[in-house]
Amino acid sequence: MKARTQLRHYWTAYGFILPALLLILLFAYYPAASGIFHSFFFWNGQDISYFTGFENYRLLWNDPVFRRGFGLVFLLTVCNIVKMFPAIITAVWVHRLRSERAQYWYRVAFVVPMIVPGMVTILIWKLFYDPTIGPLNQILNATGLMKALVWLDQTFLHWNSFRPGSNPAWLGDTHLAVPALVFYGFPWVGTFGVLIYLAALQNIGTEIYEAADLDGCGWLRKFTSIELPLIMTQFRLNIILVFIGTLQDFGTILILFDQNGGPGGVVDVPGLYMYRQAFFLQNAGLACAAGIVLFSIIYVLTQINNRVIRKMT
Amino acid sequence: MKPRWDQIRANLGLWVLLAAFVAALLRVLTLQTAAVADNKKVVRMVHWQLEAGIAEAIQEVAQEYEKRHPDVRIEQILIGERGYATWVTTRLIGGTAPEIIEYGQVPPALLTQLLQRYFLPISDVILQPNPYNAGTELEGVPWKNTYNDDMSSAYHMDLLEYYAIPSSAFTVRLYYNKPLLKAATGLDVPPREFRAFLAACEQIKAYGRRTGLTLVPIAGAGKYNAPILFNRFEQVVGTTLLPEVDVNFDADASGEESAIAFLNGTVAFDDPRIRAMFRGREAYIEQFQPAFFPADRMDAAFLFIQQRAVMIASGSWDAASYAKQAPFEIGIVDFPLPARDDPEFGQFVLGPAVETLDGGFAFVINRTAPHAEEALDFMKFMTSQPMNDLLNRRIQWVPMIRGNAPAEFIAPFWPRIDGVKRGIWLDPGGYNWLKWNELLALHATGRAGFDEIIESYRATFVRNTDRWFRLDRARLARINQLQTEFRATAERGLAERGAGRPQKPRIILENLLARKYYDLEMTARYDAARAATRLPGGS
Numbered sequence: 001m002k003a004r005t006q007l008r009h010y011w012t013a014y015g016f017i018l019p020a021l022l023l024i025l026l027f028a029y030y031p032a033a034s035g036i037f038h039s040f041f042f043w044n045g046q047d048i049s050y051f052t053g054f055e056n057y058r059l060l061w062n063d064p065v066f067r068r069g070f071g072l073v074f075l076l077t078v079c080n081i082v083k084m085f086p087a088i089i090t091a092v093w094v095h096r097l098r099s100e101r102a103q104y105w106y107r108v109a110f111v112v113p114m115i116v117p118g119m120v121t122i123l124i125w126k127l128f129y130d131p132t133i134g135p136l137n138q139i140l141n142a143t144g145l146m147k148a149l150v151w152l153d154q155t156f157l158h159w160n161s162f163r164p165g166s167n168p169a170w171l172g173d174t175h176l177a178v179p180a181l182v183f184y185g186f187p188w189v190g191t192f193g194v195l196i197y198l199a200a201l202q203n204i205g206t207e208i209y210e211a212a213d214l215d216g217c218g219w220l221r222k223f224t225s226i227e228l229p230l231i232m233t234q235f236r237l238n239i240i241l242v243f244i245g246t247l248q249d250f251g252t253i254l255i256l257f258d259q260n261g262g263p264g265g266v267v268d269v270p271g272l273y274m275y276r277q278a279f280f281l282q283n284a285g286l287a288c289a290a291g292i293v294l295f296s297i298i299y300v301l302t303q304i305n306n307r308v309i310r311k312m313t
Numbered sequence: 314m315k316p317r318w319d320q321i322r323a324n325l326g327l328w329v330l331l332a333a334f335v336a337a338l339l340r341v342l343t344l345q346t347a348a349v350a351d352n353k354k355v356v357r358m359v360h361w362q363l364e365a366g367i368a369e370a371i372q373e374v375a376q377e378y379e380k381r382h383p384d385v386r387i388e389q390i391l392i393g394e395r396g397y398a399t400w401v402t403t404r405l406i407g408g409t410a411p412e413i414i415e416y417g418q419v420p421p422a423l424l425t426q427l428l429q430r431y432f433l434p435i436s437d438v439i440l441q442p443n444p445y446n447a448g449t450e451l452e453g454v455p456w457k458n459t460y461n462d463d464m465s466s467a468y469h470m471d472l473l474e475y476y477a478i479p480s481s482a483f484t485v486r487l488y489y490n491k492p493l494l495k496a497a498t499g500l501d502v503p504p505r506e507f508r509a510f511l512a513a514c515e516q517i518k519a520y521g522r523r524t525g526l527t528l529v530p531i532a533g534a535g536k537y538n539a540p541i542l543f544n545r546f547e548q549v550v551g552t553t554l555l556p557e558v559d560v561n562f563d564a565d566a567s568g569e570e571s572a573i574a575f576l577n578g579t580v581a582f583d584d585p586r587i588r589a590m591f592r593g594r595e596a597y598i599e600q601f602q603p604a605f606f607p608a609d610r611m612d613a614a615f616l617f618i619q620q621r622a623v624m625i626a627s628g629s630w631d632a633a634s635y636a637k638q639a640p641f642e643i644g645i646v647d648f649p650l651p652a653r654d655d656p657e658f659g660q661f662v663l664g665p666a667v668e669t670l671d672g673g674f675a676f677v678i679n680r681t682a683p684h685a686e687e688a689l690d691f692m693k694f695m696t697s698q699p700m701n702d703l704l705n706r707r708i709q710w711v712p713m714i715r716g717n718a719p720a721e722f723i724a725p726f727w728p729r730i731d732g733v734k735r736g737i738w739l740d741p742g743g744y745n746w747l748k749w750n751e752l753l754a755l756h757a758t759g760r761a762g763f764d765e766i767i768e769s770y771r772a773t774f775v776r777n778t779d780r781w782f783r784l785d786r787a788r789l790a791r792i793n794q795l796q797t798e799f800r801a802t803a804e805r806g807l808a809e810r811g812a813g814r815p816q817k818p819r820i821i822l823e824n825l826l827a828r829k830y831y832d833l834e835m836t837a838r839y840d841a842a843r844a845a846t847r848l849p850g851g852s
Contacts (some may be wrong), residue, residue: 044784046423093786130612131603132621160759169604174760257607258536260747264761281743282420282784296737 035288045284056289068268083188091197131169137167177262200231357411359390361397370707412431412688416477416675422753433678434474466671479672481710491642510649515602532622534613541626548666568741577842606757629726633709645725649703667732712738742781775850
């Protein structure tokens with residue numbers, strides 16, 4: 001009865017959210033439900049579909065190609081968490097600038113790159129790594145660092161990736177593909193991360209800094225005792241986004257390398273496997289099952305992350 | 314005044330929205346008025362050929378047509394390759410698709426359904442002469458037979474009908490930078506003989522080192538330009554495998570036949586001819602830029618246009634584009650391949666590689682569009698001998714209509730119709746293709762040799778072939794379901810018309826039986842080979 005009264009009273013408000021709700025149901029929840037449903041089918045994504053029970057999940061479990069991607073995802077997740085710190089340090093540095101005008105211009109400088117489409121960024125990096133005309137090899141050759149890398153390779157690594165008189169193939173060499181992927185985005189000061197941390201840092205009152213100064217706190221103590229704890233909520237959010245992003249993202253690898261996951265599949269990730277199954281091998285049922293597995297992992301990791309970091313803070 | 318301005322500013326978003334809506338409304342009304350005002354039938358034509366010159370060439374043909382048919386106007390719609398399939402599919406489903414649609418880009422399984430539901434079968438029409446060939450040597454010749462390939466490439470095997478109307482033929486060749494080749498090697502043309510060609514490549518590398526230029530002999534891209542050279546080499550040195558692989562004696566090696574040959578041991582993975590294919594591949598890899606494997610088509614073209622590579626293998630579709638972009642004179646030659654006197658590969662060589670004259674740049678007619686009849690008439694006009702000549706000369710592509718010759722610059726693209734066919738496919742089916750390419754990437758970077766690759770490939774071959782056949786059989790089952798419907802229609806047609814005269818239903822039934830036989834034959838052979846295989850994972 002109460003619900004009906006509420007509905008009668010607030011019908012305009014409900015009316016306003018109805019279109020958005022319908023669109024979310026249609027474009028977010030329906031495909032997700034369809035994915036769960038089709039993960040139990042042999043489905044080519046179009047007209048061939050028959051029920052196979054847990055066969056797709058069994059195939060995934062037994063597929064070494066699917067499993068091998070999780071090792072790389074783990075490595076990339078660890079690296080991506082480490083890569084969050086340059087953004088935090090940059091945000092703190094901008095926040096501590098005394099001049100408000102300088103702070104403003106730094107904020108603008110971080111927003112401007114947001115207009116560059118992600119695809120363009122990836123293609124620029126692809127050109128950067130190009131062995132024939134890419135700037136990376138030109139820089140290494142011009143500074144003499146290439147000779148050091150050749151020496152390192154011949155003396156310790158024995159990869160045979162760096163050879164005298166020959167440019168290394170950063171994206172085409174089994175030993176260099178993963179380091180190239182980790183190095184991607186250097187110096188890892190992402191616009192989004194910096195702005196989120198800056199927003200959080202701006203909520204810290206000046207009186208806290210004044211008290212810290214009276215207590216004789218240095219810059220490191222201010223960071224560890226004031227700034228870091230107070231941006232922990234944003235840090236937690238970013239860690240969840242890093243988990244989700246790293247597990248889901250395959251676009252960067254697809255464009256930088258190829259649909260096979262680079263030379264010998266060394267940069268293959270589960271997301272790319274899912275893409276190959278759905279759009280290349282027309283095995284959409286298996287791709288749906290892979291999607292459900294990824295979703296389950298992301299869900300569990302998010303829950304763990306929430307509990308652990310909440311306890312820490 | 315100020316409060317009023319504040320009010321406007323407060324509702325600025327709403328005003329902008331209203332202004333955009335009014336502008337859009339006016340634009341639509343203007344377009345509709347223009348379309349209605351001249352009272353013409355508008356035939357819309359969509360394609361993904363965004364390269365300079367193609368739309369202009371079609372426009373020229375369209376203007377000729379409009380002179381003869383003042384009541385018709387041809388309009389082109391250009392959609393990029395990436396969004397083309399989605400655009401066409403949604404328009405077809407929404408009932409707003411254009412009359413003429415370029416054939417392709419849509420996934421094969423979806424294409425079959427779209428063809429069946431929306432497009433005009435032209436099997437009957439192409440048996441009649443093309444009226445626009447009047448006054449030419451092709452006057453009175455059935456439209457079908459005015460094509461160099463008798464329109465065979467336009468036939469849809471699953472639906473047993475002709476749908477597509479091609480205009481041009483496409484082959485692949487080696488493009489080269491004339492002045493750079495001359496400067497590096499003193500040659501005017503790259504040698505046709507394989508060993509001499511490799512020697513010329515070494516000269517190019519030496520020239521690069523001598524002059525300090527970043528220069529590679531051939532620009533390669535792992536999935537595009539490089540396989541063109543690999544495939545042609547494999548065709549020549551692997552052709553003697555054909556009699557062992559071709560179990561249905563159609564003088565062609567299919568993916569299914571290749572899989573069966575590997576499974577039952579007729580062909581071993583380490584066969585000397587397959588080893589020779591790898592040797593050829595290694596010889597070419599030495600001539601590409603480092604890390605050519607992850608490079609794509611654009612990367613390779615960039616190297617060639619920027620004069621960092623002397624040669625590039627590509628198709629005739631790139632000729633006009635390269636000529637327009639390159640600040641140097643371009644030459645085009647056939648590929649250098651080993652001859653019978655080659656010390657290493659000669660024992661496997663029977664002759665040069667044959668090419669087929671398949672029709673491309675094809676269009677289909679949307680039978681649900683308002684002016685499908687006029688659209689078909691325009692396509693007859695565009696594929697008449699004089700217009701096909703005009704179109705292909707402007708675009709610089711190889712014409713598909715008999716009696717028409719290609720423009721001088723692209724004359725080397727004319728297909729070679731004498732030579733040997735491919736003997737085997739090493740990567741039958743999607744799963745094997747992926748595994749094979751994963752291993753080839755290791756081979757391309759010197760991380761794995763022939764024996765390691767073959768060992769790794771053998772280990773997964775049965776499993777990957779099983780997965781491919783499983784999907785393919787499901788696809789065949791779906792096609793059989795469609796064919797049952799066709800068969801019923803064909804039988805009804807025969808009963809109604811009487812069985813005495815040669816007619817379309819009889820042809821459909823004959824084709825059905827042939828297709829059915831092929832599927833059954835291949836399935837039975839696959840099952841037998843699968844049961845007898847000694848490859849890992851076969852039990």
